[in-house]
Amino acid sequence: MPPKQPATAAESGASPWDEAAERIRASGFRWTPQRRTLVEVLRAREGHVTATELIACCRERDQTTTPSTVYRTLDLLEDLGLVKHGHGHDGHEEYHILPQQVHGHLYCVGCGATWEIRPETGAVIVEALASQLGFTVDLSHVTISGRCAGCHD
Amino acid sequence: MPPKQPATAAESGASPWDEAAERIRASGFRWTPQRRTLVEVLRAREGHVTATELIACCRERDQTTTPSTVYRTLDLLEDLGLVKHGHGHDGHEEYHILPQQVHGHLYCVGCGATWEIRPETGAVIVEALASQLGFTVDLSHVTISGRCAGCHD
DNA sequence: ATCGCTATTGCAAAGGGTTGCGATAGCAGG
DNA sequence: CCTGCTATCGCAACCCTTTGCAATAGCGAT
Ligand SMILES: [Mn+2]
Ligand SMILES: [Mn+2]
Ligand SMILES: [Zn+2]
Ligand SMILES: [Zn+2]
Numbered sequence: 001m002p003p004k005q006p007a008t009a010a011e012s013g014a015s016p017w018d019e020a021a022e023r024i025r026a027s028g029f030r031w032t033p034q035r036r037t038l039v040e041v042l043r044a045r046e047g048h049v050t051a052t053e054l055i056a057c058c059r060e061r062d063q064t065t066t067p068s069t070v071y072r073t074l075d076l077l078e079d080l081g082l083v084k085h086g087h088g089h090d091g092h093e094e095y096h097i098l099p100q101q102v103h104g105h106l107y108c109v110g111c112g113a114t115w116e117i118r119p120e121t122g123a124v125i126v127e128a129l130a131s132q133l134g135f136t137v138d139l140s141h142v143t144i145s146g147r148c149a150g151c152h153d
Numbered sequence: 154m155p156p157k158q159p160a161t162a163a164e165s166g167a168s169p170w171d172e173a174a175e176r177i178r179a180s181g182f183r184w185t186p187q188r189r190t191l192v193e194v195l196r197a198r199e200g201h202v203t204a205t206e207l208i209a210c211c212r213e214r215d216q217t218t219t220p221s222t223v224y225r226t227l228d229l230l231e232d233l234g235l236v237k238h239g240h241g242h243d244g245h246e247e248y249h250i251l252p253q254q255v256h257g258h259l260y261c262v263g264c265g266a267t268w269e270i271r272p273e274t275g276a277v278i279v280e281a282l283a284s285q286l287g288f289t290v291d292l293s294h295v296t297i298s299g300r301c302a303g304c305h306d
Numbered sequence: 307a308t309c310g311c312t313a314t315t316g317c318a319a320a321g322g323g324t325t326g327c328g329a330t331a332g333c334a335g336g
Numbered sequence: 337c338c339t340g341c342t343a344t345c346g347c348a349a350c351c352c353t354t355t356g357c358a359a360t361a362g363c364g365a366t
Contacts, residue, residue, distance in 0.1 A: 030332045030343055052322070066346055071323065087295070091244030091353095092322070106288055121285050128277040133268075134302030135259055142240070142295040149287030183313055183362045205352070219316055224353065244323095245352070 016082060016098060017043040023080055037062045038073050042083065042097055051085075051093045089114075089143045096140060104139030110151025114143065169235060169251060170196040176233055190215045191226050195236065195250055204246045242267075242296045249293060257292030263304025267296065 020039050021031045041057040042049075051071065058065040074095065077083045084099040089107035096102055104117040104125075117125075122139050129135040173192050174184045194210040195202075202210075204224065211218040227248065230236045237252040242260035249255055257270035257278075270278075275292050282288040 025333090028343085032332070032344065034345075064346090067322085068324075068347085069345060072344080087240065087244045089294075091240040091246070093244070106282070106286075106290075108288075109291070115286075118285075121281060124281040124285075125278050128274060128281070129259070129297075129299070132271075132274050132277075133259075135261075135299050136305065137259075137297055137299040138262070139297075141242075141298040144282075144290055144292075145294040146282070146288050146290040152289065178363085181313085185314065185362070187315075217316090220352085221317085221354075222315060225314080 015043065020077075020080070020082060024076070027080075029076065033062070034065070034069050035073050035076075037065065038070060038077075042077070045097055047097060049095050049097065050088070051095065054095065084140065086141045087143060089145050094143075099140070102138075102140035105143040106148075107143045107145050108148035108151055109145055110147050113148060115148075117144075168196065173230075173233070173235060177229070180233075182229065186215070187218070187222050188226050188229075190218065191223060191230075195230070198250055201247050201249055203241070204248065207248065237293065239294045240296060242298050247296075252293070255291075255293035258296040259301075260296045260298050261301040261304055262298055263300050266301060268301075270297075 017039055021036075024031055024035065037058050038054065040061065041054060045057075051074065054074070055065060055067050055070050058070055074083060074085070078085060082098065084096045084102060086094050086096060086105075088094050088105075089109075101119070103119070104122055106115045106117060107113075117139060125139060126137050129137045170192055174189075177184055177188065190211050191207065193214065194207060198210075204227065207227070208218060208220050208223050211223055227236060227238070231238060235251065237249045237255060239247050239249060239258075241247050241258075242262075254272070256272070257275055259268045259270060261267075270292060278292060279290050282290045
């Protein structure tokens with residue numbers, strides 16, 4: 001019987017998180033218990049998380065977790081490309097975990113729902129700014145507000 | 154000799170700020186010294202301001218100005234359509250004063266410069282989301298990040 | 307001019323996020 | 337294993353913004 005193939009990257013044996021410790025040390029930084037805690041939390045999740053949620057998750061594993069250390073570690077992981085921060089509709093921080101193909105978000109001020117911007121749609125926006133202004137947009141950094149199809153006055 | 158014509162709305166005799174007091178009272182709200190102070194500050198400016206700047210300007214005219222009152226008055230003025238809030242690249246609040254034709258903003262993470270999105274360019278983005286998703290975008294609510302033409306690696 | 311209703315204020319506290327600083331503790335080397 | 341350098345930590349303080357609450361003060365009516 002052949003070994004079962006993992007369905008997602010998160011279930012497979014190899015994960016970018018496995019190399020986190022090495023990469024941190026290789027860059028002259030230190031592998032500390034606080035950083036290990038955050039990496040374990042992030043490894044167990046996918047998609048998006050708010051900074052506040054991450055602090056809460058870390059505190060579950062280590063009661064002594066401090067916000068400033070989490071924020072500083074997130075900055076470090078962002079430098080390594082393991083997370084990428086953005087802002088929700090209210091300006092609060094959100095993190096994309098393992099941002100391979102990052103995407104933008106839409107928020108409806110009518111119903112409060114959010115959607116991910118599909119690649120085709122995002123491409124139109126990116127190309128408009130690129131061709132008209134030579135500006136390379138990072139759509140994933142902010143949540144664009146508006147009204148969804150179901151919420152027009 | 155004919156009277157000199159004002160060059161801008163800000164210099165003309167008639168301004169939406171003149172009706173602010175009436176409109177506030179007409180809605181059942183009260184015209185207070187604190188609100189008068191903020192309206193005077195806003196009347197003397199154009200374009201964009203951060204909430205923090207507004208608080209500082211109010212404090213110049215009235216040393217006793219309190220942040221919470223300024224924020225609450227800004228909410229009221231936003232309901233009346235006299236200002237419109239948005240968020241800078243870092244998520245902090247910015248206010249568009251007298252938002253007749255509101256526009257979006259671009260921020261370059263390379264050089265830190267910001268630009269207003271021109272109407273033609275904004276229209277492309279608005280139409281893309283409208284036609285593909287039926288979503289009516291409010292481009293003025295966030296500052297879109299990226300790299301300007303002069304800052305490509 | 308006075309009265310009463312209630313909108314508004316100032317304050318204090320809290321949540322989200324950043325930063326300077328002295329103390330701690332990785333980790334490379336002997 | 338011990339030592340020393342310095343990256344990192346925890347803390348306290350601060351900035352930005354919101355909210356509950358008791359006291360104040362608009363303003364319409366008498
Ligand atoms: Mn907002
Ligand atoms: Mn940001
Ligand atoms: Zn909606
Ligand atoms: Zn630039």
